[in-house]
Amino acid sequence: MLTVHHLSNSHSHVVLWLLEELGVPYEIARHQRDPLTGRSPASLRAIHPAAKAPTIVDHGIAMVESAGIILYILESYGESRLRPSPSSAEAMQFFQWLTFIEGSAKGPLLQMFHALRLPSEDGHRKICEASAHTVLSLIEEGLEGRETITVGQFTAADIQLTFFEELLEGVGRIDAYPNMQRHLTTMRRRATYKRAEQKGGPVGLKQLFSGAVSNSK
Numbered sequence: 001m002l003t004v005h006h007l008s009n010s011h012s013h014v015v016l017w018l019l020e021e022l023g024v025p026y027e028i029a030r031h032q033r034d035p036l037t038g039r040s041p042a043s044l045r046a047i048h049p050a051a052k053a054p055t056i057v058d059h060g061i062a063m064v065e066s067a068g069i070i071l072y073i074l075e076s077y078g079e080s081r082l083r084p085s086p087s088s089a090e091a092m093q094f095f096q097w098l099t100f101i102e103g104s105a106k107g108p109l110l111q112m113f114h115a116l117r118l119p120s121e122d123g124h125r126k127i128c129e130a131s132a133h134t135v136l137s138l139i140e141e142g143l144e145g146r147e148t149i150t151v152g153q154f155t156a157a158d159i160q161l162t163f164f165e166e167l168l169e170g171v172g173r174i175d176a177y178p179n180m181q182r183h184l185t186t187m188r189r190r191a192t193y194k195r196a197e198q199k200g201g202p203v204g205l206k207q208l209f210s211g212a213v214s215n216s217k
């Protein structure tokens with residue numbers, strides 16, 4: 001059976017949520033963040049040297065990297081659910097957004113988070129804020145007039161996007177992006193999102209981004 005090595009209050013919530021959506025049986029092995037640094041513990045490093053969440057083990061092999069894990073689960077257990085039909089316009093959107101979030105958007109978001117400690121007139125801070133705004137605006141436009149990031153269909157890309165929006169909320173900037181805020185609110189209402197939280201613990205990134213544990217991502 002597939003095992004999710006679940007780090008408390010982390011990106012591995014998306015894997016629990018995806019498995020809940022698909023109704024795929026899984027086991028959870030729990031790992032706690034270091035209470036001071038927020039970093040993952042040695043127990044997670046023992047499973048995979050990256051020591052990152054999400055980590056899964058299937059077929060006796062440990063795997064990291066959320067977009068790859070999502071695609072692996074869809075391909076192995078999804079039976080064509082939570083993704084558009086192949087070779088369609090929607091499939092192009094789906095693959096783009098699923099990979100854009102961790103590939104192009106998260107780096108600028110985290111750089112902005114660190115730069116926000118600098119004075120507001122600092123030049124480096126301004127550059128970081130501008131480059132984060134560029135990628136955030138693309139996602140915001142992608143959600144314009146839509147409930148889901150792929151036209152007309154809730155997909156695993158919405159699950160991946162939701163965690164990104166939780167990061168943006170944790171950084172304190174989601175108010176500037178109403179479409180993302182609306183999407184986040186809608187996604188949090190899903191029964192499967194709540195079930196994943198019941199099993200894995202709450203997702204609350206504001207506290208993670210505040211003060212002493214700011215080095216946690």
Ligand SMILES: N[C@@H](CCC(=O)N[C@@H](CS)C(=O)NCC(=O)O)C(=O)O
Nearest residue numbers: 010011039040052053054065066102
């Ligand atoms: N690009 C990776 C990012 C993984 C990542 O940074 N995960 C965070 C949790 S949200 C983590 O493991 N933090 C603890 C640490 O780095 O020690 C992915 O998408 O899986």
